[in-house]
Amino acid sequence: MNAPVSAAPARGGLAVAAALAIVYVVWGSTYLGIRIALEGGFPPLLMVSGSRFVAAGVVMFLFLRWRGVAPPTRAQWKNVLVMGALLLLMGNGMVVLAEQTVSSGLAAVAVASMPLWMGLFGALRGQHATKAEWLGIVIGFAGVVWLNAGSSLTGSPVGLVLLLIAPIAWAYGSVWSRGRDLPSPFMTAAAQMLAAGVMLVVAGLLHGERFNTAEWTLTGGLAVAYLAVFGSIIAFTAYVWLLHHARPVLVGSYAYVNPVIAVALGAFIAGETFTRHDLGAMAVILAGVVFITLARARQAK
Template identity: 75%
Template sequence: MTSPAQAPARAAGLAVAFALAIVYVVWGSTYLGIRFALEGGWPPLSAVSGARFLLAGGAMYAFLRWRGVAAPTRAQWKNLLAMGALLLLLGNGCVVLAEQSVSSGLAAVAVASVPLWMGLFGAMFGQKPTRAEWLGIAIGFAGVVWLNAGSSLNASPTGLVLLLVAPLGWAFGSVWSRGRDLPSPFMAAAGQMLCGGAMLLAAGLVRGENPLAAAPTLHGTLALAYLAVFGSVVAFSTYVWLLHHVRPALVSSYAYVNPAIAVALGAWLAGERFSAHDLGAMAVILAGVVIITLARVLRR
């Protein structure tokens, strides 16, 4: 029989498990959601990325201001603009463009290299990796080279380049943002989505995209709504909650769980096929990320 003292701990444990499941499954499924939105007729940058981040960020910003959360200062808006450019314009935008010619599963595997780049950029900013972290970085990058040297990515040179740029932008933005003057976490997320969404929309219009002239299918529209509500608001808010309740090393586990979920969903719901080469490269990349994560746990 559970004692009164054990009940809160169990409830807290269930809450953390549920929150991790949301981040794992929802963020892992966004790659397939992007593919479905693209196949449904929505323009990549102006709608699949730009419009959904603007809507999600605007709704979140309005709600936070209504609850009395302070608006970002002018200096904070500048930092949010830089983060929106790096994480969303380069990070998310390149992934969406790549998925026009690359499977959702391979896109997720390529993005799994983010922790490896973060380790290198961290070293550039004075955060010296341990020997174990360097080992994880070396193994992970061996997997990245393997993935880009013989997989189906070779059939799409543009997709290959985009999937190299995307994790670079996300990783550099994540490392650069540490210690910057930023508002509260939820307001920072809202401001970042507003800034990044506006830049993505502008980039799409420069490319000649016209979201108002699109004739999307119901399937594509539902996918876009899923990305905006669950991918941009629910999962990110859950991620922020986790950062305040568990160790960062546990939260960062999404980096090696999401690709496996994305590959499984792509094969199940979209009929995507992956060669032994692709799966082997994914295993090596994820092994490197796991080593980095464990090294950071032991370092604390």
């Protein structure tokens, strides 16, 4: 049995920076990818989430086994199932459902409350954020509130409720996973996508979703493929690696950068409204990320 993965101290260098950049940029673009896939006739839980996670998980799992990476033990599978249920079934699945009735920019903005929850759950687990990190969290969240208040981004009440629950589940699952008995980060990501993908497919079938290829478009199919390769295999693996090599608050800072990228892409590619109000709020959000990043740099010294 592999030794439990410890909550490793924050690492400096290019590895953490590169992983953060991948999560920042790729996950910021997936909100628009989800919208395009939904508009392309692909059912939310069955295909946009479930099947693409199953496909990504199977490909990655088989590749890792071919490279000789040990599979999860029975005890590790239990932890992977919990992580999959919290991060992907609830965290990702609810966002995809919400994007049926809310704009991609608003979805990213609402999820930006996640660092607050991550800081809180991290404190309950004994890894307290520094004063500078909390200042960054408050500044970033103030920018999120500003972006929502009076913004032209649109959404439904049901969609907003789903977007309230999703970041709480994601944050708790992320903090809960630290120090658990898990396989290597790459195998953890593969097994988690595989397990959660099956759960999402079942949830989609229970939700009444069905495969109807007559409604699918080429653009929607390309969006699903992008989500599977870049959003799942590449970015999610980078995120799982970061969970064990960086402080929770720094890892959670992606939720502040994603709205900037999502709103910008939604405006320039999908024609979603983008105003000076949104631009000012994004500047505040990025200021919060700067505080968190600088706090992390001082912590590492």
